[in-house]
Structures are given as C-alpha cells and as structure tokens.
Amino acid sequence: MAAIYLETPIKADIHKVFDLARDIDLHQQSTGKTNEKAIAGRTSGLIEENETVTWRARHLGVYQTLTTKIISMEKPVQFTDIMLKGAFKMMKHQHIFKKKNDITLMIDIFEFESPLGLIGRLFNRIFLKNYMKNFLLERNKLIKNLAENH
Template identity: 30%
Template sequence: MKIYNLKRAQILPISLAEAWQFFSTPKNLQKITPPHMGFKIKYLSGNEKMYPGQLILYKINILPGIPVDWATEITHVVEPYYFVDEQRFGPYKLWHHQHHFREAEQGVEMTDEVNYAIPLGFIGRMANSLFVRRQVEAIFDHRHRVLENYFAKKFVTV
C-alpha cells in the first residue's frame, strides 16, 4: 500500500480559543469544503462538542454526480492543540487527518496533515497521479482561501 502525505499550514488572525471553537465544531466543515462536493453531514454521534470516539457520517461527491458515504471517527482530542479524524469507511483505503493549532505572533498557526492511501493497488496509484492528488490539494487550497476571507472579515474596522 502506497501512503501519500499532504501538509498545509496557515496563519489565522484569531486566538487559539477562537480557532479551537471553529475547527472542533463538525458542522463548520461544510463551510470550508468546496461547494461542488455537495458535502452534507448525515449523522453526528453525541453532541456538537467534539470528543474522542465521535462518529460523523457525510455524503460527498468524489466526482461530479458520484455521491458516496464517508464515515470518520475523531480518534484523538487534546483541546485546544490538536485533534485527529480517521476514515472508517469511504473513498480512501486510508485517511488520517491531523489538525494542529499553536499560538503564533500574528494569531494562530493551523496545520493540516493528511496521510492517505487509494484502494485498487496499481490502478489507485495511477488515479492518484492523474487526478486524486490534485483533488485533495484543491480541497485544501479552497479551505485556505475560505478561511482567509472568513476570519479577515472578523477584523475589518469601519
């Protein structure tokens, strides 16, 4: 099995507490997911507050017009510094997503690190080279832009 890695960091002009509040709320994921993916939460175990063992079931379009169910489990939570979500079933053979937060001079440095694998052996490796890697990168590029705009609005003075 070939494991791929994507790591992105971004400085947000907010406090650590504000970052944690936003990113540890599962419903906010829809705000930062590209609209064409048709992201919808179908099931959220427990309550709104994230906790280890929490299950979240989503419906997403992996390709235009091809919706799939994707279930993740929140496996680790160390408030307000990091949490980890892992796919339990869905489009990947492996999806392990770490979310890290640390105070920085200009606010909070948020780091996403994703380790993922594609099913189907050689065909999966080809798919990653041809389009999957670009799709994963595009999702995180979109998040970066949305977060930059979303949190910049909080600090606009009139």
C-alpha cells in the same frame, strides 16, 4: 500512501481557530462544490473526541459516503480523525494548531491511500492528491476568513 502538508497562518486566537476547524456546520459551508452534508453521527456543532460523523458528498460526479472518527484531541493544540468507512483504503487527517505571537498556525497533515494497488497509487499521483489539496485549501480559506473577520 499519499500525504498533503499545509500551513495556514491565521491572525486570530488559537481557541477560535481550533473551534472553527472542528465545526461541522462550517465544514458543510466550505464544501458547496461537492454538496457535502453530515448525515449521521455528529451532524452539527463542534465535534468532540471519540465522536463520528458520516458525510455524503458528490466527488467526481458520484455520491459517496465517508464516516470519520475523532481518535484524539488536545484542546486547543490538535485533533486527529481517521476514516472508518469510505472510498479510501486508509485516511488520517491531523489538525495541529501553534500559537506564534498574534498568529495561529493551522497545520493539516492529510494522509490517504486509494484502493486498487498500483492503479490507485497512479490515480493518487496524477489526480487525487491535487484534488484533495484544493479541497482542504478551500476549507482553510473559509476558516481563515471567519477567524480574522468575525
């Protein structure tokens, strides 16, 4: 299994950052390179606990679908989503928010496993982990910009 850990300090209220992180419309804005669209389940607005969203996006030249579900949420400190259907063998994304003075620390713990055993693990190490990290960094950059400037 591969894991990505990111910390993004944001000079904004924890509630604002939390809501931006679970905003389906903002997520679609941040994924222009992959043309990601919410096509089923919650397709706009703020996703809530026990809701699902199915995404359609172009990754590595191929259109793929991914269905995730929010399995836990404690406003405004955390929410976790997991993959129900998609290209990964397993995917879990923990979103954690900590208030420190006038900063909200947004923490991403993204764990995933590719199918195909050894070949999948090699693909993770050589390419996919870095690809997914950059995907998350792009999303976090937009959240930070909107939270700090609006």
